Amino acid sequence: MKKRWISLFVENEVGVLAKIAGLFSGKSYNLQSLTVGETEDPTVSRMTISLIGDDVTFEQIKKQLNRSVGIIKVIDFTDTPIHMKEILFIKVKGCSHVEKEEVFRIAQVFGIQVTDYGKNSILLESTQTENRNNDVIHLLNQSFSGRLEVVRGGSVAVEAISIQER
Amino acid sequence: MNQIKGTDLLVKALKEEGVDLLFGYPGGQAIDLFNSLYGQNDIEVVLPRHEQALVHAADGYARSTGKVGVCMVTSGPGATNLVTGIATANYDSVPLVCITGQVPTNLIGNDAFQEVDIVGITRSICKHSVTVRDREDLGRIIKEAFYIARTGKPGPVVIDIPKDIQQAYGSDEYPSQVNIRSYKPSTGVHEGQLKKAVKILNASKRPVFLLGGGVKIAHAQEAMTKLAQQTQVPVITTIMGKGAIPTDHPLYVGNIGIHGNYASNTAISQCDVLFSIGTRFNDRITGKISEFAKNASIIHIDIDTASISRNIVVDIPIVADANVAITKMLEYTKPLDTKDWLASIQTWKDSYPIQMNRYPGLNPEKIICQINDMFPDAIVSTDVGQNQLWATQFLSLSGKKQLLTSGGLGTMGYGLPAAIGAKLGNPSQPVIAISGDGGFQMNLQELATAICMELPVIICILNNSWLGNVRQWQEMFFDKRYSATCLRYRRGCIHDCKNPDKCCPPYTPDFVKLAESYGALGIRVEREEDLKAAFAAAGKETKRPTVIEFLIEPEANVSPMVPTGKPLSEMVMDC
Numbered sequence: 029m030k031k032r033w034i035s036l037f038v039e040n041e042v043g044v045l046a047k048i049a050g051l052f053s054g055k056s057y058n059l060q061s062l063t064v065g066e067t068e069d070p071t072v073s074r075m076t077i078s079l080i081g082d083d084v085t086f087e088q089i090k091k092q093l094n095r096s097v098g099i100i101k102v103i104d105f106t107d108t109p110i111h112m113k114e115i116l117f118i119k120v121k122g123c124s125h126v127e128k129e130e131v132f133r134i135a136q137v138f139g140i141q142v143t144d145y146g147k148n149s150i151l152l153e154s155t156q157t158e159n160r161n162n163d164v165i166h167l168l169n170q171s172f173s174g175r176l177e178v179v180r181g182g183s184v185a186v187e188a189i190s191i192q193e194r
Numbered sequence: 195m196n197q198i199k200g201t202d203l204l205v206k207a208l209k210e211e212g213v214d215l216l217f218g219y220p221g222g223q224a225i226d227l228f229n230s231l232y233g234q235n236d237i238e239v240v241l242p243r244h245e246q247a248l249v250h251a252a253d254g255y256a257r258s259t260g261k262v263g264v265c266m267v268t269s270g271p272g273a274t275n276l277v278t279g280i281a282t283a284n285y286d287s288v289p290l291v292c293i294t295g296q297v298p299t300n301l302i303g304n305d306a307f308q309e310v311d312i313v314g315i316t317r318s319i320c321k322h323s324v325t326v327r328d329r330e331d332l333g334r335i336i337k338e339a340f341y342i343a344r345t346g347k348p349g350p351v352v353i354d355i356p357k358d359i360q361q362a363y364g365s366d367e368y369p370s371q372v373n374i375r376s377y378k379p380s381t382g383v384h385e386g387q388l389k390k391a392v393k394i395l396n397a398s399k400r401p402v403f404l405l406g407g408g409v410k411i412a413h414a415q416e417a418m419t420k421l422a423q424q425t426q427v428p429v430i431t432t433i434m435g436k437g438a439i440p441t442d443h444p445l446y447v448g449n450i451g452i453h454g455n456y457a458s459n460t461a462i463s464q465c466d467v468l469f470s471i472g473t474r475f476n477d478r479i480t481g482k483i484s485e486f487a488k489n490a491s492i493i494h495i496d497i498d499t500a501s502i503s504r505n506i507v508v509d510i511p512i513v514a515d516a517n518v519a520i521t522k523m524l525e526y527t528k529p530l531d532t533k534d535w536l537a538s539i540q541t542w543k544d545s546y547p548i549q550m551n552r553y554p555g556l557n558p559e560k561i562i563c564q565i566n567d568m569f570p571d572a573i574v575s576t577d578v579g580q581n582q583l584w585a586t587q588f589l590s591l592s593g594k595k596q597l598l599t600s601g602g603l604g605t606m607g608y609g610l611p612a613a614i615g616a617k618l619g620n621p622s623q624p625v626i627a628i629s630g631d632g633g634f635q636m637n638l639q640e641l642a643t644a645i646c647m648e649l650p651v652i653i654c655i656l657n658n659s660w661l662g663n664v665r666q667w668q669e670m671f672f673d674k675r676y677s678a679t680c681l682r683y684r685r686g687c688i689h690d691c692k693n694p695d696k697c698c699p700p701y702t703p704d705f706v707k708l709a710e711s712y713g714a715l716g717i718r719v720e721r722e723e724d725l726k727a728a729f730a731a732a733g734k735e736t737k738r739p740t741v742i743e744f745l746i747e748p749e750a751n752v753s754p755m756v757p758t759g760k761p762l763s764e765m766v767m768d769c
Binding site for chain 1: 342
């Protein structure tokens, strides 16, 4: 079992998202995150999907996706050089003055933006890899357990520009 | 450019696709569709008595003719009644185009009368499903639907057409070309892989071909028979593949699987090369998966990439249409020395033939063998359960003879409507439905369709007064706890009846009287001696169906059998 990434090019049509989500649930494939958005061609949407699975199941998932009408292309990103980011909002609530200073320090160290600020709360915005965001949440949870509001966007990924082009 | 209504474009499209017959059931949101079909002579409209039977009839028509079957029904319940039939067709790769009426686009999502999201409901059980949201897309969508249904691995396509789209005027042009960027079925074959496969085959001592339904769907029977002959490799089939080479061919061994024959299952367990074509290694054929063809190199040809290495990990995967691959292989293959191997298989065949001698008098084997004798070119449909398993065990298939059966989904109620569809598509061939008393009652209303369409189909009801296949399992694995399987049961019966068969209530209905009430010929056969006369009488009918009720041994079992979870080599020979 390992973490996998797939990039999907699909028709930008009603029902395609439902079809893909249904394929995962109907066949008991474990979907971890899915993001979708229009591409430079408005008739095409692009999805970034992450999941955890063994080799055989993952091969099967790719084949199932590939043969579905409405899916234009399936690219396995698992072992490809890619750039990948996830947006994460964390609201830290019920902070004392000292605690706010601590949150600011964490933000600074992790390269996170402080986007909103109130008497007792702070809103952080982090655009980093999924793993890095996991670390931030883990760290904040140690000091602010029960006082966090977490919203994650799911990762988006794109292939790196190849070395030959650099 | 002429402006015509959506429904008129649909009729034009159907004609251009070569549709000369469709199965329809009207309703509020389909009334415009049927109005456009009225008063034209190119497309005949058949009106089954229930939408589930309607889609099975279209399925029987499609399987037996190789054409796309067309269904047209209304929204809501009309559409949901198709669901079982769509799933049936999907599992067995049958090309259908199912057109459903829908409430007008401005009412979609409104919980309007007879509104359901049929595209959502069928998404996981069809090849493609789409709602037409713009009148200008209608022609393209229909064109694509027929193309998707019949190409690649065939399957059902659902087109949902809202009433306002049906009524809207728009272009009368029906496209002649299809170009779908998200659907490119494979048409060729990788010759390198194929040569590698043939090399492995040529080096083997104990090879077998395992053929599934894909060989028949690709119409590769002739090429396959040549290939078997050319290589001298024995042929084993799945239920869906039966008939891929003639069953009386000396190289044909029989069916594999939990009710396959001993020789086939043993040969699969002992072969050194398993050359499989057009099968997806369903759990009903593999038995315990870790023991399946354990010592063999496995080659797998299939049009569907997702069927390869899903259940069984294969050594040589080849994505191709069966006919393309087999025809190509005829160029490379040579005769193998399989004499000893064929002799071993013959010994197994002779030692453990499938037969029902333990049930004297009238038994399913004799009924099906009578069909073999009297109707050598019949199209035979089955229902699901023991009747189906016996048919797949004893039916011989060669030449024009065909077997239509719900192998993947296992849908009771399939037999009669499929026979009706087959007869409509093949009026000059005898068509016989083999059914149980349970399955027949799931769609018996179709006797009316057969009468009204003047179809002399022969319906054989093997009446054992049980849901026999489940009863067999209850007998073998549940200590005869016959829960909800007795069709004679009445409220006054004792609850832990082990079928003493002493003072059971009478069976209902009386199938002969039922047949007669529809205007069909009804015959009851209780003795072996009357078999031939009954089929002879049925064979003389030219305009109406015959129902023959065979009263068979209530507790007759299907033997042999591989119990669930056991390897194919551990068969129970006498169940």
